[in-house]
Amino acid sequence: MTEVLRAQWVVLDIEGTLMPTSAVHVGLYDFARPRLGPWIDAHPDSELVRSAVARTKAEAGLADDAGTAEVVAVLHRWMAEDRKAAPLKDLQGEIWQQGYASGELVSSYFPDVVGALRAWHAAGLALAVFSSGAVKGQVASFSNTTDGDLTGLFRSHFDTVNAGPKREAPSYAAITAGLGDPDPGAVVFLSDVPAELDAAAEAGWQTVGLARAGEPYADADFGAHLVVGTFDDLRIEAA
Ligand SMILES: CSCCC(=O)C(=O)COP(=O)(O)O
């Protein structure tokens, strides 16, 4: 059955919604893991790197003079736990940006995704992204895909730094403001994680759960949220 919605903005999660969880946890994490230490050591004057290292030490309770190896051990542990810590995401974003620019990384989406994004964009809907991945990494990931450069499809990008935690309603209120204060009911959020949808609904947004076969949340309880298996089951019309 096709579900039909009307909206002005479509805000999209990435992992589990646009691309398989394994593409992030295996493909992207494997790319970042061996590069974290060399990246930190190669960029001692970068404000982003200095801040990410300092925040990692503070969050992990490391001494101020802890070396790169200790910091990297924490970052690796966070990746193993899939902890979406902002300093880790900042460093991953820089490393992925370089990987996409060099062509070593190429994003590949679920087969129903790119056609739907293009159709919504062509229909006059405004598209935005809200992901735990840092904005820098998000933009890079859309710049080199198996379907070419998709960055032009998106008007705005949000992460846990410029919006806030994905499972808290104030983050969605902040994004509403960042989108220019549309009626919250004219924004629809697409995600595979029920707790994120709960927070978006609390902020007055429409919500759609993605229960994609084989993904971690495929059998989750989505409560009252609309749920689809793929974007092919969804029609969003411009309001
Ligand atoms: C290149 S974007 C990588 C996305 C990422 O790092 C991540 O943790 C995905 O989390 P999401 O909030 O999109 O489920």
Ligand SMILES: [Mg+2]
């Ligand atoms: Mg997700």
